[in-house]
Amino acid sequence: MDLDDALAELVAHSGDRLLRVAYQLTHDRAAAQDLVQDALLQVYRSMRRRGLPPEDWYAYLRRAVINEYLRARRLRSSGEVVTDRVPERQVAGSPEDQIADRAQLWVALGALSARQRAALVLRYYEDLPDHQIAALLGCREASVRSLASRGLAVLRQLAVPAGIGEDDRR
Amino acid sequence: MSGIEDVVRQVMASHDQEAPGAPDLFRALQAAPGPPRRRPKWPGLLVPLAAAAATAAVVAASLGISATFRGHARPAGPGPAAQSHPGPAAQSHSPAPLRRVPRFFAALTRTAAVQVMGGEAAVVRSTLTGRVLATVAPPRPYQIFTWVSAAADDRTFVLAAQQYWPIGSGRAGLPAQNRDNTTPTVFYKLAFDPATNTAKLARLAVPETIPSAQLAGMTVSPDGTRLALDLRRSIQVVTLATGAIRSWAWHGGGWIGNFKPIGQIFSWTADGTTLQFQQWEPGGPAHIRLLDTTAPGTSLASSEIVLTFPNGGAFGLNTLLTPDGTKIITATPQGITEFSARTGNPISSQDQFRDGWQEVLWAGPAGTALVVSDPRGKTTPDGPSNVLGVLTGNTFTPIPHGADESSKIAW
Numbered sequence: 001m002d003l004d005d006a007l008a009e010l011v012a013h014s015g016d017r018l019l020r021v022a023y024q025l026t027h028d029r030a031a032a033q034d035l036v037q038d039a040l041l042q043v044y045r046s047m048r049r050r051g052l053p054p055e056d057w058y059a060y061l062r063r064a065v066i067n068e069y070l071r072a073r074r075l076r077s078s079g080e081v082v083t084d085r086v087p088e089r090q091v092a093g094s095p096e097d098q099i100a101d102r103a104q105l106w107v108a109l110g111a112l113s114a115r116q117r118a119a120l121v122l123r124y125y126e127d128l129p130d131h132q133i134a135a136l137l138g139c140r141e142a143s144v145r146s147l148a149s150r151g152l153a154v155l156r157q158l159a160v161p162a163g164i165g166e167d168d169r170r
Numbered sequence: 171m172s173g174i175e176d177v178v179r180q181v182m183a184s185h186d187q188e189a190p191g192a193p194d195l196f197r198a199l200q201a202a203p204g205p206p207r208r209r210p211k212w213p214g215l216l217v218p219l220a221a222a223a224a225t226a227a228v229v230a231a232s233l234g235i236s237a238t239f240r241g242h243a244r245p246a247g248p249g250p251a252a253q254s255h256p257g258p259a260a261q262s263h264s265p266a267p268l269r270r271v272p273r274f275f276a277a278l279t280r281t282a283a284v285q286v287m288g289g290e291a292a293v294v295r296s297t298l299t300g301r302v303l304a305t306v307a308p309p310r311p312y313q314i315f316t317w318v319s320a321a322a323d324d325r326t327f328v329l330a331a332q333q334y335w336p337i338g339s340g341r342a343g344l345p346a347q348n349r350d351n352t353t354p355t356v357f358y359k360l361a362f363d364p365a366t367n368t369a370k371l372a373r374l375a376v377p378e379t380i381p382s383a384q385l386a387g388m389t390v391s392p393d394g395t396r397l398a399l400d401l402r403r404s405i406q407v408v409t410l411a412t413g414a415i416r417s418w419a420w421h422g423g424g425w426i427g428n429f430k431p432i433g434q435i436f437s438w439t440a441d442g443t444t445l446q447f448q449q450w451e452p453g454g455p456a457h458i459r460l461l462d463t464t465a466p467g468t469s470l471a472s473s474e475i476v477l478t479f480p481n482g483g484a485f486g487l488n489t490l491l492t493p494d495g496t497k498i499i500t501a502t503p504q505g506i507t508e509f510s511a512r513t514g515n516p517i518s519s520q521d522q523f524r525d526g527w528q529e530v531l532w533a534g535p536a537g538t539a540l541v542v543s544d545p546r547g548k549t550t551p552d553g554p555s556n557v558l559g560v561l562t563g564n565t566f567t568p569i570p571h572g573a574d575e576s577s578k579i580a581w
């Protein structure tokens with residue numbers, strides 16, 4: 001398989017899935033497209049220099065997406081204010097409130113730091129074990145656990161008044 | 171209630187379907203240089219993509235870009251038109267063709283190094299000389315113009331404005347509070363006076379509150395009395411004198427409007443009765459539809475499909491219905507291509523480039539004069555830059571100082 005065929009196959013088979021991961025990271029359709037596009041182009045350039053990547057195309061691309069996401073967030077970090085303060089909420093209980101809780105949780109996910117969000121997406125959306133997340137994020141497993149734990153703590157702050165995550169606190 | 175981890179899984183899964191589909195990705199990939207190339211994602215602010223030309227070509231080829239016209243599948247591309255002029259159109263510097271286009275045009279401009287759709291100011295420029303004749307900024311508290319459209323009188327424009335930057339991608343260095351896209355969009359009429367080279371803004375009465383993130387484009391009718399709004403799942407036409415709104419809903423999948431639109435998202439016939447729009451299906455084709463705005467009904471399903479492209483890469487971001495209602499014009503791999511609005515068959519193609527992207531930005535009454543963006547500019551590391559010009563009879567006349575720098579522009 002030559003480079004062009006490989007890229008074509010890559011896009012055909014991995015495009016949707018990559019976009020879903022990118023959307024979980026960015027919470028923005030356009031940003032997700034840009035993220036995957038940039039990652040694909042980086043991979044293409046890399047392939048031209050180094051040849052075809054290992055057999056696991058998807059993992060290779062996912063790593064590129066994560067790297068690009070973290071890189072872009074780093075560039076932006078000087079201007080963006082990331083906060084762990086979540087909106088005040090009312091005591092809830094009704095089905096409508098539970099829907100609202102989940103909406104709030106989605107918003108809260110977006111307020112996490114880039115690395116926290118990446119750790120949670122890889123753990124709970126991609127279902128990756130911590131050692132693989134550590135490899136992707138370039139850190140130790142303990143750091144992954146710390147990132148996830150702190151991220152969940154922020155989310156829990158939001159969720160507990162409505163009952164989400166109460167089990168965790170018992 | 172389950173633990174926080176389970177809830178996080180559920181929340182992530184519940185948003186799974188909101189992710190953009192692969193066709194969007196393919197189209198975004200085609201934004202990179204290469205045949206058939208598309209306008210960059212965020213014009214003027216792309217990172218250098220030196221190796222992208224081949225990428226786009228590969229992706230385009232891999233997708234088997236094809237088009238179906240009236241249900242007749244074609245293996246690749248729109249096929250030869252009855253009149254085909256392969257290769258770039260001849261270039262002329264005679265000003266005569268420029269006089270076949272409205273004398274003035276409006277463009278949104280920006281100064282901040284952020285990736286936005288829109289601009290901090292709107293400029294009115296002369297088509298004949300390219301000179302900037304007037305500049306207006308949004309009245310406070312509004313900071314950003316997001317859309318611009320032109321009536322047919324060459325001096326009346328409509329602008330959409332909002333309070334915060336509409337950030338579209340992840341590299342902007344703006345405070346988080348400026349990323350609020352939920353504030354309402356407001357609309358202004360821009361009246362340009364060529365005698366004094368002044369432009370005045372007047373707030374338009376659009377009674378409905380439209381969150382800025384919800385508005386995906388707008389196009390004013392040729393007589394300037396009605397404003398068509400793209401709300402992704404519906405189209406609204408507002409009668410500006412009365413504020414009356416008529417809505418047509420789309421109940422199918424996908425969305426209404428094009429992908430990261432430039433120029434105009436809709437086009438009207440000269441009599442202001444028929445509206446052309448794009449309807450994209452998730453993971454499927456894009457349809458070019460015509461809506462009779464005088465007919466009864468509230469569903470966009472009643473609109474007529476005049477063209478179907480199985481893949482969005484087979485046509486330009488803009489599709490224009492000529493004011494006489496006879497043709498649909500767009501950029502295709504064969505160049506600037508005209509299709510019959512009655513049969514959907516290709517009529518002619520001209521001004522074809524191997525490298526770079528093209529767009530059609532304005533069409534004269536029968537499509538004999540067009541404003542296009544062509545990759546005829548200086549070569550940059552990203553490929554040839556684009557210039558604005560008028561295409562008449564397979565001859566391209568550049569608009570002076572016509573570097574194509576704004577994705578929001580209207581004649």
